[in-house]
Structures are given as C-alpha cells and as structure tokens.
Amino acid sequence: MAQHLFIVSREQPDLFSYLSREFSAESEVTVIIDRRQGQRRASEERAANEERAANAERAANAERAANQERAANEERVANEKRALAHANRRQSDRRRKAELVGQLSTLGYAFVRLA
Numbered sequence: 805m806a807q808h809l810f811i812v813s814r815e816q817p818d819l820f821s822y823l824s825r826e827f828s829a830e831s832e833v834t835v836i837i838d839r840r841q842g843q844r845r846a847s848e849e850r851a852a853n854e855e856r857a858a859n860a861e862r863a864a865n866a867e868r869a870a871n872q873e874r875a876a877n878e879e880r881v882a883n884e885k886r887a888l889a890h891a892n893r894r895q896s897d898r899r900r901k902a903e904l905v906g907q908l909s910t911l912g913y914a915f916v917r918l919a
Contacts, residue, residue: 809916810835811904816912823913838908 809826811819812835820837829831870880907914 807918808834809918811838811908811916812836813838813908813912819912848893858870 808824810833812823814837820835823835827835845863904914904916
C-alpha cells in the first residue's frame with residue numbers, strides 16, 4: 805500500500821508524467837491527478853449546514869434521553885470529551901485540506917504522507 809501520495813494539479817500534465825515516471829518503481833509512492841472539478845463551496849456549505857442541524861437534533865435527543873434515564877455525571881462528561889475530540893479532529897482535517905489546496909494552486913502539486 806502506498807504510504808506517500810503526490811496529488812498533481814490538472815493544469816500540470818507534464819509534471820504528472822514526470823513524477824509518474826520517477827516514482828514508478830517505488831511501491832510506497834502513488835502519483836495521481838487532482839480529480840476535483842469546479843467550485844463545490846455552495847454544496848459543501850449546504851452539506852455542512854445540514855450536518856450541523858442533524859448534529860444539533862441528535863444532541864438534543866441524546867440530552868432528553870439522558871435526562872429521562874438520569875444518567876450518571878461521568879457518562880455526560882465522557883460524551884462531552886468524545887464530542888470535543890471529534891470537533892478537534894474535524895478542524896484538523898479542514899486545516900489539512902486548506903494546506904493541500906494551497907500547495908496545489910501555488911506549487912502545482914501536493915505531497916501527503918499517509919502513514
């Protein structure tokens with residue numbers, strides 16, 4: 805399995821060819837063309853809003869269930885820690901995606917370590 809990934813901009817077909825040749829013998833390196841097309845921001849924002857609404861509804865249902873069952877304080881604290889960890893992981897993923905997009909637009913490629 806590839807442990808390193810080169811993502812090459814669609815606007816750099818020569819670079820893609822060059823990197824593909826250079827790393828063809830390396831089993832731990834994969835070179836791919838950026839498959840994104842056009843602006844997806846509106847659909848991403850809509851999906852994020854829907855996800856936030858669904859998350860808010862789930863959180864409200866979970867709180868009602870917890871109140872009905874009179875869950876222990878430790879359980880609520882554990883749930884809050886898991887939610888915080890999930891939020892931090894999502895922030896990290898968004899930050900990493902922004903870095904990759906920046907590299908693709910300025911350098912014509914992005915290099916990612918998968919392992």
